Amino acid sequence: MLPMGGSMAKSLSTSGSVTFGDGDARADQMHQAIDQWLAELVDGVDEARASAQFQRWLDVQSHFRDYSHRNTLLITLQYPDATRVAGYRTWQEEFDRHVTEGESAIWIWAPIITNQCPECGDGPTYHETNDCAYDDTPPNEWETDVVGFKPVPVFDVSQTDGESLPELKTAAQGDADGLVTALLEAVTDLEIAVEILESEAWPHGDADGVCRHVDGDPHVQVRDDDTAAVAGTLLHEYAHALQHDSTDAAGREAREREAEAVAYVVGRHFDLEMDGSARYLAAWSDDESEQLLTRCERIRDVSTTLIDAIDTQ
Numbered sequence: 001m002l003p004m005g006g007s008m009a010k011s012l013s014t015s016g017s018v019t020f021g022d023g024d025a026r027a028d029q030m031h032q033a034i035d036q037w038l039a040e041l042v043d044g045v046d047e048a049r050a051s052a053q054f055q056r057w058l059d060v061q062s063h064f065r066d067y068s069h070r071n072t073l074l075i076t077l078q079y080p081d082a083t084r085v086a087g088y089r090t091w092q093e094e095f096d097r098h099v100t101e102g103e104s105a106i107w108i109w110a111p112i113i114t115n116q117c118p119e120c121g122d123g124p125t126y127h128e129t130n131d132c133a134y135d136d137t138p139p140n141e142w143e144t145d146v147v148g149f150k151p152v153p154v155f156d157v158s159q160t161d162g163e164s165l166p167e168l169k170t171a172a173q174g175d176a177d178g179l180v181t182a183l184l185e186a187v188t189d190l191e192i193a194v195e196i197l198e199s200e201a202w203p204h205g206d207a208d209g210v211c212r213h214v215d216g217d218p219h220v221q222v223r224d225d226d227t228a229a230v231a232g233t234l235l236h237e238y239a240h241a242l243q244h245d246s247t248d249a250a251g252r253e254a255r256e257r258e259a260e261a262v263a264y265v266v267g268r269h270f271d272l273e274m275d276g277s278a279r280y281l282a283a284w285s286d287d288e289s290e291q292l293l294t295r296c297e298r299i300r301d302v303s304t305t306l307i308d309a310i311d312t313q
Helices: 024-043 047-063 069-078 088-095 124-129 176-185 227-243 252-269 289-312
Strands: 097-099 106-115 144-156 160-162 193-197 209-214 217-223
Touching: 024 047, 024 069, 024 106, 024 144, 024 289, 047 069, 047 252, 047 289, 069 106, 069 289, 088 097, 088 144, 088 160, 176 193, 176 227, 176 289, 209 227, 217 227, 227 252, 227 289, 252 289
Parallel strands: 193 217
Antiparallel strands: 097 160, 106 144, 209 217
């Protein structure tokens, strides 16, 4: 990992938040900040601190389901209390709000979308300077696609003043009963078989829920309990159903932590207390940084799938 200058040189777990430099240095520093965050979690010298770092990301992810895991990591490192972000002009033109004077931008990655050469994949500018000889169709007839990413500034709602924002609540918001109902109604779209069994008929000992794959299809069983407990267990087992099967190479402990992380993100998204998910992560000390980043991506993707499925109900 390359060294960082300024405030980014100190430990991310103790520095509160990071800031990025100007111009050409910014993109490199954004990459380096994610690398350092991952390295500190993998090192996991202080397991409690590593868990606190990871929980901050999970809390941010619960607010930003449409953002990539890399962008929610960047938001976590710069402004961990963020709940809704938008660009400077978007706040003005779409929400009649204005960024407060003196506020620092939160930098995230935005896709560069342009016409793309069918042969080399470059946009028109780079296509003119590379060795690609494709000229069957002019650039204005090429299909558009993502050709890269660039840093862009956004601001959290708490950094702005102006008109109140519309509330974006759902039927399940803060309501365990509504969340359980939505989860049970979502099984068709998610292609999961689910049973809730009375305690007297529960065959799985001390477990609150189980997920098994029968002929490749996930089958979830959950022991009946108070509604909040059932909601949390369903989220956990749905996470197993969507991302873990007999071909998954991750160990049991890693799978459990991933499922707990998903349950935490989705539960917090719907304003449920998720005290029972306190064990979702110590540090994955046996992982490399790239493995941990892949886990973050899996947690993000499965959380988003579950939140979307619940919202449609």
